[in-house]
Amino acid sequence: MKKILLSLMLLVGLNVYAQDTLSTNNATINFDATSAGSPEKIEAISKQVKSKLLVKTGDFVFAIQMQSFEFEKSLMKDHFNENYVESTKYPRATFKGAIQDFAKVNFAKDGKYPVVVKGTMDMHGVKKEVTANGTLTISGDKVTASSSFKLLLSDFNIEVPPVVGDKLAKQATITVNATYNKK
Numbered sequence: 506m507k508k509i510l511l512s513l514m515l516l517v518g519l520n521v522y523a524q525d526t527l528s529t530n531n532a533t534i535n536f537d538a539t540s541a542g543s544p545e546k547i548e549a550i551s552k553q554v555k556s557k558l559l560v561k562t563g564d565f566v567f568a569i570q571m572q573s574f575e576f577e578k579s580l581m582k583d584h585f586n587e588n589y590v591e592s593t594k595y596p597r598a599t600f601k602g603a604i605q606d607f608a609k610v611n612f613a614k615d616g617k618y619p620v621v622v623k624g625t626m627d628m629h630g631v632k633k634e635v636t637a638n639g640t641l642t643i644s645g646d647k648v649t650a651s652s653s654f655k656l657l658l659s660d661f662n663i664e665v666p667p668v669v670g671d672k673l674a675k676q677a678t679i680t681v682n683a684t685y686n687k688k
Contacts, residue, residue: 528685535549626656
């Protein structure tokens with residue numbers, strides 16, 4: 506009887522722990538550095554972003570392999586990886602942060618919750634504090650996190666050569682979407 510009770514307690518404990526940490530391996534990040542005068546779009550998407558969200562604290566992390574970004578043209582991907590983000594030298598980018606107004610989010614109630622996120626972006630060998638607005642959407646067994654914010658490439662020591670200055674914006678728009686399953 507003690508073994509059954511102990512096994513049941515462990516099983517329930519593991520289930521509660523699993524619900525406290527939501528994770529996904531296929532969140533998406535869109536990168537758009539198209540300047541106003543560019544004849545072509547300088548944008549990419551990665552659908553291989555890993556993320557974890559701690560339901561009790563609002564802490565979370567996003568991690569991406571820089572080479573996972575897909576561009577419309579393969580030459581753009583080559584330039585992005587070789588000349589700008591130097592993905593051989595700096596293969597990953599991460600964001601570790603927390604929802605600042607986390608008390609407003611009720612994971613037990615469906616709805617859209619506007620949030621402010623603050624954390625540290627680690628990209629191209631540079632760590633920088635970032636604050637962004639976002640939305641958490643609770644719908645049944647799914648939690649969706651989304652945000653769109655701008656980053657100055659120069660803040661991360663990413664240089665835009667004058668020869669492409671009319672095509673490549675100095676500031677990139679980053680759009681993040683992650684869907685987590687509660688169960």
